[in-house]
Amino acid sequence: MINNRYWLIILMTCLTSCSKVSVPDFEQAELLPAGGMTGKGLSDRSFVQVGRNVDRKQELLFWTGFSLFRDPWVIAPSSTKDRDGLGPLFNTRSCISCHSSGGKGPAPEEGNSIPSALVIRFGSAEDKLFSDPIYGDQLQPRAIAITHNSIQPDLLGEAKLQLDYQAVYGEYADGTTYILRQPTYHLTDLAYGDLDKRTVLSPRFSPVIYGVGLLDAISVQDLLAQEDINDDNQDGISAKYNRVPIAPSGHNTADFHNSVENFEGTIRLSVGRFGHKAKHPSLHQQVAAAFRDDIGITNTSFVSESCSTEQPNCQAASVIGGHQSVEIPDKLLDLVTQFNQLIAVPPARNLDSATAQQGRELFYKIGCESCHTASYKTDAEYPLKSLANQTIWPYTDLALHNMGAGLADGVNEYDADGQEWRTPPLWGIGARKNMRSENLYLHDGRAKTVAEAILWHGGEAHISHQKFIQLNQQQRNALLAFLDAI
Structure with a gap:
């Protein structure tokens, strides 16, 4: 084991090197972190606004996609054909x-x-493609309420989550104390039998959109x-960078920017950039994956319901809804995708203040930028021109990094191991504090x-x-003021 004196020598060397x-130099462009896709103003109620580059036609499509994003899906069959197909098992x-x-x-x-x-994914420490034999890739804690002779026994949500926190105490070098929360996760009321002995729980809290x-437009x-x-x-x-499968799709530009790196059998692989472990390219x-995994809505990328062979009542429920093919057609899925593409990034706030500028300098000097890459220029050939050729400041490399045992989930996901997570973007992080x-x-x-989070x-x-x-x-206050401002 490396002793404390050795770590102190390393740390003092690193602190000395900070000055090097x-x-x-600060650029005025940093005040508009998304270039032409920066929002026109700030709101303490919602992030849902279009970027400045968006024309009237795109804005109309944006709000149409938002309605599909916002409105709840219902059980099929129903008179609401554009929004039926919920479940049978689902998260929300x-x-x-x-x-x-x-x-x-x-x-x-x-x-x-x-x-x-908070979604619970299932994985394993040994197999990068592991699914629990009964519960699949993800916990579905809810089920549709349905009465039908073919559904026996009643369809039930898969389980509940027992979440507990233990206090972890620490101290800064100046003597200021802090308390962190160490979570533990356990499933209760398992409706379809025990988890496989190899199954490991991986909690994933929803990100901002x-x-x-x-981020999709970075080459x-x-x-x-x-x-x-x-x-x-x-x-x-x-x-x-995670190398992950490209799912089949009826969407013409779904693979743009994600030129195939290699093949694994007949599966096309590319660079992952979305999801906590960069599972999607x-x-x-x-x-498309969120529709199927979270709401139970099949689509051309993910055509099968999330029912396992050990859940026959779920499989029976999935065939009585009346859909002849997938539950959300490409034209509607594309509208939701375009809503996600066009949602604006909040403008910077007080970033040119003396305190924030001191924090900016510390951000670089203590090495945060090594993973939270500050800036890119998006691809000039990106199909959606309002997103193309924009200078942006997301503060992420979208790469996987080993974040240590304290944050480990122990789950392998393609090339990501149990201690690796994708670097999250930091833009707008200070604008979130006023949201419920x-x-x-x-x-x-x-x-x-x-x-x-830093600790x-x-x-x-x-x-x-x-x-x-x-x-x-x-x-510390200056560094946090910078992060609050970007």
Whole structure:
């Protein structure tokens, strides 16, 4: 084991090297973090607004897509043909229930509950393609209410979640104390039998959706230019991009930017950029997967219901709805995708203040930018021209990084291992604090503040974490003021 004296020597060396870090000059463009797709103003009620680049025709499509995003789906068959097909097993009835006002959903409840915005994925430490034999890839805690002779026994939600927190106490170098929340997860009231012995729970709290179209518009070449799996530059950071399947789709541009890296048998693989472990290569595929996995709505990318062979009552319920093919056609799925593409990013707030500028300098000097890459220019050839050729400031490399044992879920997902997570974007992070149930951070929402989220950083981020610990209170406040402003 490395002793404390050794770590102190490393830390003092790193702190000394801070003064040698090159901090780029501040640009006025940073005040508009999404370029022409920056929102026209701020709201304490909703992130749902179109970017400045969006023309009237696109805006009409945006609001049409928003109606499909907002309104609850219902049981089929019904008179509401554009919104029926819910379940049979599902997590929630609408997109907005997990992404309230375009941000995050309601905070998970401590104790025994049925969650919505906190999704429980199933995986394993050994198999990157593992699904629980009974419960599949994801917990579906709700079920449609249906009376039919073929549905025996009654259709039930799969389980409830027991969520508990344990306090973790710590102290900054200046003596200021802090308390973190260490969560534990356990399923109760399992309706279809025990989980497989190999099954591991992976909690995933819903992310914000503003700016995702611009992340989709970054060229795959610009992302791969940052890959450094073996840390060849010896900076302690080993950016890695997940290689994930491209799902079949009737959408013409779903694979844009995601040029195929290789083949695995007959499966086309590409660079993942969406999801907490970068499971999906395109925004369209992410939206399609959410429809099937969260609401139980089949589509041309994911044509099968999420019922296992061990859930015959679910399978029986899935065939009585009257749909002859998938439950959401491509034309409607595309509208929801375009809504996600065109939602604006909040403008920066007080970013040119002296305090925020001091925090900006510290952000670079303590190494945050090593994973939270500040800026890109989106691809000039991206099909949706309002998103093309934009200078953006999302503060993410969209790569996988080892975040240490404290944040590990122990689940492999394609090339992501049990300690790796995709770097989340930071733009607009300060604008979330005025939204209901928005003030939660990290992949499972355990952190109530940005400072708590930083304090959980380990693995590749350990040195930056230690540098943050060494800052005095005025410096910490400045760094947090910068993050609040971007």
